[in-house]
Amino acid sequence: MDNVRIFDGHNDAVQFMLDYRPDGRDFLARSEAGHLDLPRALEGGLAGGLFAMYAAPEQEPVDDLTINHEGYEVRYAEALHSDHARRQIDGQLSAIEKLIGRSGDKIRLATSVGEIEAARHAGVFAVVLHMEGADAIGPDLGYLDSLYNAGLRSLGIVWSRPNIFGYGVPFAYPRSPDTGPGLTDLGKNLVRRCNELGIMVDVSHLNERGFWDVAALSTAPLVATHACAHAICPSTRNLNDRQLDAIRDTGGVVGLNLAVNDIRADANLDEDTPLDAVIRQIDYLIARVGPEGVALGSDFDGAVMPREIKDASGLPRLLDAMRQSGFDELTLRKFAYNNWLRVFSLTWPDRS
Numbered sequence: 484m485d486n487v488r489i490f491d492g493h494n495d496a497v498q499f500m501l502d503y504r505p506d507g508r509d510f511l512a513r514s515e516a517g518h519l520d521l522p523r524a525l526e527g528g529l530a531g532g533l534f535a536m537y538a539a540p541e542q543e544p545v546d547d548l549t550i551n552h553e554g555y556e557v558r559y560a561e562a563l564h565s566d567h568a569r570r571q572i573d574g575q576l577s578a579i580e581k582l583i584g585r586s587g588d589k590i591r592l593a594t595s596v597g598e599i600e601a602a603r604h605a606g607v608f609a610v611v612l613h614m615e616g617a618d619a620i621g622p623d624l625g626y627l628d629s630l631y632n633a634g635l636r637s638l639g640i641v642w643s644r645p646n647i648f649g650y651g652v653p654f655a656y657p658r659s660p661d662t663g664p665g666l667t668d669l670g671k672n673l674v675r676r677c678n679e680l681g682i683m684v685d686v687s688h689l690n691e692r693g694f695w696d697v698a699a700l701s702t703a704p705l706v707a708t709h710a711c712a713h714a715i716c717p718s719t720r721n722l723n724d725r726q727l728d729a730i731r732d733t734g735g736v737v738g739l740n741l742a743v744n745d746i747r748a749d750a751n752l753d754e755d756t757p758l759d760a761v762i763r764q765i766d767y768l769i770a771r772v773g774p775e776g777v778a779l780g781s782d783f784d785g786a787v788m789p790r791e792i793k794d795a796s797g798l799p800r801l802l803d804a805m806r807q808s809g810f811d812e813l814t815l816r817k818f819a820y821n822n823w824l825r826v827f828s829l830t831w832p833d834r835s
Contacts, residue, residue, distance in 0.1 A: 517784045
């Protein structure tokens, strides 16, 4: 297993970087806080990943969680003003640039499959820019072009709140992902422009009608960077069988989300979630989407992880559990690394 390299389809480490916030963590130094930094990434076999930029509200909501005997519901988050969101995204872009600059070529920004592979062969960690929620982008889409020029290669249209492009799913269980209207006309324009530029469109956090709008419009494979199977855990954040089939039929990828509340059938926020529960999700997704369509989308630093994995350094334990469950070496390598690069190659134009 030592030779299996891993590419992760989603993490929220940017939110906690010292280069972004004075009380943050130095990504270059090992920490016991959170899930991801460079030493733990390398210990866990990570070759790189999609790093999510995300705009938070000015004030985090309080008392927005309701729990009853059936499950839970989080009050739907309010839309953000684009200027407020853009200031944060600009700050995060600057922080990533500073981090790469002071890493001494231990970290590189990658904008193509070739650059990811070159970094891997050089033993350098590859950062691919993703944005979770298009709140910072205005209706003229000009900022999207600026982000592309800065290195953005993956975009989630929404987080779990509305914006001018569409509607995210409110966090709830048990509940269907069909929670409201789909993409707006501006959202449809956004998908078309992403296709033109070669930015991967991420359907994570998008409600079901929005998903089908993307499916009808996009010329690229359908991708969910971090999600699980609704058939096992019926939370709004998970994908139902029809959605999984559509991802399969377009040659897309589902990044397995390690968030325990989306893995477990009971959706409990419990670190003592056994690896057997994670394997059950992987089994189901591969059976539905195929071995070429399932990868890792950890949600490190954005969710509660199973205790047996704990953080990025624990990823070899997940691969060991997959092997013990009967997955062959080829399937392991597809899940760990190859499937992401395959879908990137189908989405990002070769401009060399």
